[in-house]
Amino acid sequence: MLCRIAPLLFLVACGAMAPVPLDTPPLQARPAPPHPLDSLTADELEAVPAILRASGKLKTGMLFPIVVLKEPPKAEVLRYRPGALARREAFSVVLDRRARHTYEAVVDLGNQRLFAWNEIQNVQPAVLIEEFDSPKKIVAADPRFIAAMAKRGIADLSEVQIDTWAAGLLSADERASGARLLRCLFYLRPKGSRNPYFRPIEGVTATVDPSRGKVVDFVDSGVVPVVREGGELDEASNGPLRKDMKPLRIIQPEGRSFTVKGQEVRWQKWRFRFAMHPREGVVIHNARYRDGDKVRSVLYRGSLSEMVVPYGDIDRNWVWRNAFDLGEYGVGRLADSLEVGLDAPENAAFFDSTFADDFGKPYVQPRTIAIYERDVGILWKHFDFETQHSETRRERQLVVKFVATIGNYDYGISWVFTQTGAILVETELTGIMLAKGVAAERSMGKSGEGPERFGRLVNANTVAVNHQHFFNFRLDLDVDGTTNTVVEVNNRSLPSGGENVFGNAFFLEERRRKTEQEASSMLNMATQRFWRVISSREKNALGHPTAYQLVAGHNAIPFFSPGAEVRKRARFTDHHFWATRYRLEETNAAGYFVNQNTGGDGLPKWIADNEPIDDEDVVIWYTFGVTHNPRPEEWPVMPSHRAGFLLQPDGFFARNPALDVPAK
16 A cells, blocks of 8 residues: 655645624624634744744745645544634745755744754745746846847837746756746736736747746747737726616625624534635635534535646647646635625625735735625425415525636635535636737638637637636535545436336436545436435434535536646546545645646545545545637626536435525
């Protein structure tokens, strides 16, 4: 059996939660002492570099790609009782960029000491916030850049926006160099422009080594016309605005129906904890459901684990573009400050997050999380024809939401709790499609030919390139406890003839998945496949093992080939469904150090030892994809595209748990 020895891995939850003052009822302040899963406070974040400096490990110029709470083991968290002193440790990655060394550190905050310090060989941490800005000066001073802009008639270089990307795919020479590399793309942004992304300066890419402050490669594959109009987002460019929209307000005149104490939320029969992780975004912890006099465990930890966006164009300036938005950038630290009434409704409560910057200094990002109730239609209904009596209940849900902007794309991620005991995960994809400048102004009339071979013409001289978005969510379900089993369920038709005279019968075929490798599988439309996580100990009143099922929504298969370099780095796309035995350090589906990685880390590595998962503490991983074939109607900004999945009770109750919802 292969040994799973991980580096010091970090584990979850940065960003001290500070509620933004709103109307009644007031949200309660965080209790003291902190819960073991509470986010690191500003004081705790401040202590990390101070302790490292006192230990002699932190040298001048070292940087902090991430500082985050190191979560205690699950058993320790489950034993915790309010008021007790909890273990408080911080995990950080420390980058000595100039010397090309990467370290992992664990700091014991309670005893103010360095607990562990390890160098991790041959890895590159995620792109720093500082690295979104510093390459601009390096590139702007390069004579090749100046000449390339002059060839395109761009004299005012202050109107060129320079965007930093992770290096993506590396050439053999780039990999052999061992250098930390960044790619730079260019857009024309005249003064006053709100959207540079419709003016790509095509054919030009710079590769920067930030440790040397040098452009190490510059590509100019030829001049392509730069679009000048057709993509601004302001009223003057797109008006007149609609005049027939009356106000639509969402208010709760008697106050909110949920309470927040520290980072614990209680809403109707649900109670759970939330945190903002700088890499993973919102993390849900210890979601439980009150059923009579029992509080039953459902989900110990739910998080977005990884994302990848591979582009499907063979052009030299495009083949390297495959953004791993968590491992290369971090969706939490790129979370937007949400706007009341726009990103979330008026009845939302908003929460700040506290992160550590590249130098280890804490800062507050305001209003990164919104929590609110929403009306979604009929919960259940029946009309009795005999008596003409109608019984109807209206459904409301509780939403925990954040939005992250990574360059041109914007992603909304919501964890939604329902009155029926289900948890819905919703993603909203919006923002601006990545555009390619082309010579053609109009379509040739046939897709797949000429400039539209790998995309769609959406504006004059502008093709939006075909691409996919793949999300992987890590779901540590603890259904009535930590001892669970995975069951794959398929619908099967009973063969016609014999007892199935009319050919109408079908049944469910259930297969227990006893090992990690056996559990890996794809969706199957022919059998309407779904998966249950069942309790190994508890049964409902009807004799069924209590369970939750994963219900798929929109999904796709990868169109990049099995041998593609991006596929090697994103092996979590090989299956829609994975299951592993619980390991504290296994948190990210493509592995932890994704940037400039050759691949093979994460899920395929973890299941190589094929551990048993029958009657064990099981973690399931769900991958879903969106295939984006661009449409002109998505230009110059995309209407939100929604995708996600559902975790719903399946024998967890013996009857409808929402029968007690009042009519008004």
